[in-house]
Amino acid sequence: MAGTVIAANWKMNKTTGQAIEFARGLKDALLKNPVAATVVIAPPFTGIGALATEFKDSNIFLAAQNMYPASQGAFTGEISGEMIVDAGCRYCIVGHSERRRLFGEDNAFINAKITAALHYGLMPIFCIGETLAERNSGATFMVLAEQLKEGLNKIPTNDIKKTVIAYEPVWAIGTGLTATPGQVQEAHLFIRNLLSEMYREKEAAGIPIIYGGSVTAANIGSLMAEQEINGALVGSASLELASFLAIVNFH
Numbered sequence: 001m002a003g004t005v006i007a008a009n010w011k012m013n014k015t016t017g018q019a020i021e022f023a024r025g026l027k028d029a030l031l032k033n034p035v036a037a038t039v040v041i042a043p044p045f046t047g048i049g050a051l052a053t054e055f056k057d058s059n060i061f062l063a064a065q066n067m068y069p070a071s072q073g074a075f076t077g078e079i080s081g082e083m084i085v086d087a088g089c090r091y092c093i094v095g096h097s098e099r100r101r102l103f104g105e106d107n108a109f110i111n112a113k114i115t116a117a118l119h120y121g122l123m124p125i126f127c128i129g130e131t132l133a134e135r136n137s138g139a140t141f142m143v144l145a146e147q148l149k150e151g152l153n154k155i156p157t158n159d160i161k162k163t164v165i166a167y168e169p170v171w172a173i174g175t176g177l178t179a180t181p182g183q184v185q186e187a188h189l190f191i192r193n194l195l196s197e198m199y200r201e202k203e204a205a206g207i208p209i210i211y212g213g214s215v216t217a218a219n220i221g222s223l224m225a226e227q228e229i230n231g232a233l234v235g236s237a238s239l240e241l242a243s244f245l246a247i248v249n250f251h
């Protein structure tokens with residue numbers, strides 16, 4: 001049975017001071033009221049060092065929002081997996097639809113990132129999801145299968161256990177449109193079954209499949225009531241402490 005993961009994707013938001021203020025509030029709240037879920041914060045790169053200090057000896061983990069697959073070299077503006085681990089991250093978001101759409105990342109490049117992340121001991125939070133046009137034309141499962149198979153190409157069974165899959169329908173990200181719990185459950189079941197075919201059933205059962213797309217305190221409860229939904233990747237609603245805490249305390 002997969003564990004629960006609630007991850008905050010802050011995208012390009014928060015100065016270091018703002019990140020520290022949030023981190024202190026989160027840490028205090030979770031010390032007073034611990035939660036069973038694994039809580040992950042993905043700040044911009046500039047906030048990682050400071051938050052690593054804040055979250056030292058806590059149960060809150062850090063994720064980078066992106067990485068470059070090469071280990072070092074002439075890649076101006078890029079950050080390697082080794083640097084991300086060194087800065088204090090346990091996870092790295094890979095394949096987010098904003099990176100696919102705005103920066104032209106394709107499945108092969110995402111596969112290179114996942115491979116490199118695992119090589120450095122980072123746990124990838126691997127995002128997949130269909131556009132509205134793809135859903136409306138009945139192509140959702142085909143798109144999910146292609147992204148999953150190409151993104152996980154040559155990732156061995158031992159490494160898949162360290163991966164989190166985030167189902168993020170593109171039409172639900174930052175739009176206020178949430179997929180219904182039934183739609184998410186259906187997609188997650190498809191992903192779980194495909195993972196069982198690609199790997200062994202036992203390993204597939206242990207992989208957290210989390211949902212992202214306009215998750216809020218108001219809808220997290222009904223999403224988490226579905227058997228195959230193992231958590232959430234939260235954008236907008238993770239920027240305010242009260243709102244993120246309400247999501248983390250979804251029970």
Ligand code: PEP
Nearest residue numbers: 173174212213214235236
């Ligand atoms: C995201 O960017 O991963 C996301 C899910 O954003 P939002 O919650 O704002 O839809």
